[in-house]
Amino acid sequence: MNDVSLSDPAVHVAGVQEIAPELLVVPDRRIPLVPNIGIIGGTEAVLVVDTGMGTANAEQVLSLASEVAEGRRLYLTTTHFHPEHAFGAHVFHGRATYLANRAQAEDLKVKGAGYLEMFRGFGPPVADRLDGDVRVVAPDVVYDDGYDLDLGGRCVRLRATGRGHTKGDQVIGVPDAGVLFTGDLAETGQFAIFPWFPPYDTDVSGIGWLTVMERLAADGHRTVVPGHGAVGGPQVLGDVRDYLRELRDETWRRRDSAMGGSEIVAEVRALLIERHPEWTGQEWIEKGVGCLCTEHPTVTDQDPTG
Numbered sequence: 303m304n305d306v307s308l309s310d311p312a313v314h315v316a317g318v319q320e321i322a323p324e325l326l327v328v329p330d331r332r333i334p335l336v337p338n339i340g341i342i343g344g345t346e347a348v349l350v351v352d353t354g355m356g357t358a359n360a361e362q363v364l365s366l367a368s369e370v371a372e373g374r375r376l377y378l379t380t381t382h383f384h385p386e387h388a389f390g391a392h393v394f395h396g397r398a399t400y401l402a403n404r405a406q407a408e409d410l411k412v413k414g415a416g417y418l419e420m421f422r423g424f425g426p427p428v429a430d431r432l433d434g435d436v437r438v439v440a441p442d443v444v445y446d447d448g449y450d451l452d453l454g455g456r457c458v459r460l461r462a463t464g465r466g467h468t469k470g471d472q473v474i475g476v477p478d479a480g481v482l483f484t485g486d487l488a489e490t491g492q493f494a495i496f497p498w499f500p501p502y503d504t505d506v507s508g509i510g511w512l513t514v515m516e517r518l519a520a521d522g523h524r525t526v527v528p529g530h531g532a533v534g535g536p537q538v539l540g541d542v543r544d545y546l547r548e549l550r551d552e553t554w555r556r557r558d559s560a561m562g563g564s565e566i567v568a569e570v571r572a573l574l575i576e577r578h579p580e581w582t583g584q585e586w587i588e589k590g591v592g593c594l595c596t597e598h599p600t601v602t603d604q605d606p607t608g
């Protein structure tokens with residue numbers, strides 16, 4: 303998920319790039335609500351990672367994937383349930399086998415319809431992408447913690463990470479190419495996206511997310527495809543980890559000194575913008591501070607929505 307914007311969240315498959323043999327990325331071109339999309343090929347099958355938002359975007363992605371597959375079997379997975387990542391899965395229904403982790407399947411079931419309604423309320427470019435036959439579909443195959451998908455000569459590792467950006471995040475690793483698709487657990491060139499919208503959605507966990515990033519950053523991936531922003535090296539993971547630590551430490555330090563909520567937001571926001579002047583998405587800092595305030599050790603037994 304990204305900030306609300308009036309630009310049209312159009313996926314442009316013509317910009318597709320081959321970052322490794324039989325491993326394509328359709329880049330987001332830095333357009334809000336457009337994700338980086340992956341197409342991973344083996345000798346027997348092809349896996350698509352994320353769909354783009356709505357029918358027309360997903361039809362383009364399916365068409366490209368079918369062209370690449372040349373008759374090979376198609377699979378789809380989504381990194382998490384947010385609209386630009388998963389709300390095109392209906393187009394793949396009956397054409398590809400849709401796999402996802404159980405926590406994400408639960409997010410789709412419990413929160414999918416509400417998010418579809420919310421995003422349909424965002425105005426014409428976004429609402430237009432979601433009108434008509436867009437619906438939230440359940441994955442065909444649901445796994446608990448991990449699933450190794452054999453594409454023929456290439457094994458892809460689907461791994462549930464535990465709660466971070468959402469309750470149901472998963473990452474997709476392609477070990478032979480050293481590539482990791484992270485979904486919105488990592489973004490480049492912008493502040494980490496905290497979908498913290500109390501009382502409606504408080505599933506994001508800054509502390510859970512940091513734990514996930516500490517683990518992923520230590521795993522030795524050579525190439526990282528973030529949910530949004532430029533593809534990069536392992537530093538993409540290290541940068542997000544470091545930012546989350548910074549956000550936690552600066553928030554908690556002020557919380558320790560009993561500073562008020564709005565003052566904490568103002569100070570942390572100013573400080574982090576000064577440290578990362580080139581990053582976009584400044585509106586996510588405040589949400590991150592709000593989330594981490596409720597995760598402060600002295601308040602974790604209280605109602606996080608209170």
Ligand SMILES: [Zn+2]
Binds near residue numbers: 303304384495
């Ligand atoms: Zn997201």
